[in-house]
Amino acid sequence: MYIFDAHIDTLGILAEQNGGEDLATLTGTHVNLAKMRRAGISAQIFAIYVPDRYRHGLALHKALKMVDIFWENLRKYPQELQPLLWRSDCQIIEGNDMPIRCMLSLEGGEALEGSIANLRNFFRLGVRALTITWNHRNELADGVGEGKGASGLSEFGREVVAEMNRLGMVIDVSHLAEPGFWDVLDESNQPIIASHSNAYTLCQHRRNLTDAQIKAIADCGGVVGVNFYPGFLTKQPEMADIEHVVEQIVHLIDVGGSETAALGSDFDGIGAVPVGLENVEKTPLLISKLKKRGLSEAVVEKVMGKNLLRVVRQVLPEKSS
Ligand SMILES: [Zn+2]
Numbered sequence: 001m002y003i004f005d006a007h008i009d010t011l012g013i014l015a016e017q018n019g020g021e022d023l024a025t026l027t028g029t030h031v032n033l034a035k036m037r038r039a040g041i042s043a044q045i046f047a048i049y050v051p052d053r054y055r056h057g058l059a060l061h062k063a064l065k066m067v068d069i070f071w072e073n074l075r076k077y078p079q080e081l082q083p084l085l086w087r088s089d090c091q092i093i094e095g096n097d098m099p100i101r102c103m104l105s106l107e108g109g110e111a112l113e114g115s116i117a118n119l120r121n122f123f124r125l126g127v128r129a130l131t132i133t134w135n136h137r138n139e140l141a142d143g144v145g146e147g148k149g150a151s152g153l154s155e156f157g158r159e160v161v162a163e164m165n166r167l168g169m170v171i172d173v174s175h176l177a178e179p180g181f182w183d184v185l186d187e188s189n190q191p192i193i194a195s196h197s198n199a200y201t202l203c204q205h206r207r208n209l210t211d212a213q214i215k216a217i218a219d220c221g222g223v224v225g226v227n228f229y230p231g232f233l234t235k236q237p238e239m240a241d242i243e244h245v246v247e248q249i250v251h252l253i254d255v256g257g258s259e260t261a262a263l264g265s266d267f268d269g270i271g272a273v274p275v276g277l278e279n280v281e282k283t284p285l286l287i288s289k290l291k292k293r294g295l296s297e298a299v300v301e302k303v304m305g306k307n308l309l310r311v312v313r314q315v316l317p318e319k320s321s
Pocket of ligand 1: 107
């Protein structure tokens with residue numbers, strides 16, 4: 001089955017290794033090349049997340065380093081890893097020997113450092129998605145961590161949304177505070193995604209989306225990638241298992257329809273995992289669990305990857321000759 005996950009943080013772990021490891025040699029992580037292969041991953045969005053300690057003055061520097069790590073891995077393993085850059089890269093080609101399509105995403109607009117030129121330069125370097133904020137305020141908008149004082153998109157944030165629409169980049173609203181969320185929906189003429197967020201109805205956490213937000217993402221043709229982090233799955237995170245992920249997916253479908261649910265594991269960005277989904281090798285177990293819950297083969301295929309692919313294919317540009 002075609003599996004396309006919307007969010008992992010493995011590049012962040014590689015960045016901390018200072019070039020000592022790559023995707024193939026990495027051990028002890030949720031994701032490495034062998035584990036992705038055993039899982040049968042077809043495509044993957046790799047996040048560039050810049051930790052707080054680099055945020056002020058070093059965000060762009062750090063993000064560029066992570067762009068290089070991404071491309072160096074693809075250069076080293078061309079049989080295994082191929083970039084996902086253009087609409088023509090969005091094909092469903094199954095088979096365990098096919099290269100994994102790798103898409104680069106910037107998690108948090110901090111790395112733009114207030115410059116629309118930097119957005120265009122990241123696009124030229126192969127970045128095809130941007131999470132508007134992480135949990136804090138940045139030049140674009142406020143993250144969920146700003147609480148009740150959060151406001152919406154700044155003028156620069158609006159400019160970024162418009163330019164992303166023009167370039168053909170996927171807008172990601174995970175981590176974004178609600179005022180900004182609604183502003184993005186108003187401004188964007190393309191479907192948006194929440195790459196790694198869950199339903200607030202099932203788990204009352206600030207990182208999760210209300211049913212109104214899920215419905216709005218569905219209405220614009222976007223997707224929500226279910227996050228495997230126990231603290232976002234259930235109010236009793238110590239009890240979290242794969243069934244809680246199934247519950248979240250079923251809820252996304254109930255509220256937004258079968259076109260809306262996707263995967264956004266957050267592997268290698270989360271300090272705890274649910275029982276039964278300990279690393280990427282376990283991801284395919286969701287297929288049988290979802291079928292057992294009564295979802296049809298066609299709907300399970302959408303959840304596991306086809307929904308996300310649909311949005312990416314719609315948003316990404318045609319390759320320019
Ligand atoms: Zn995140």
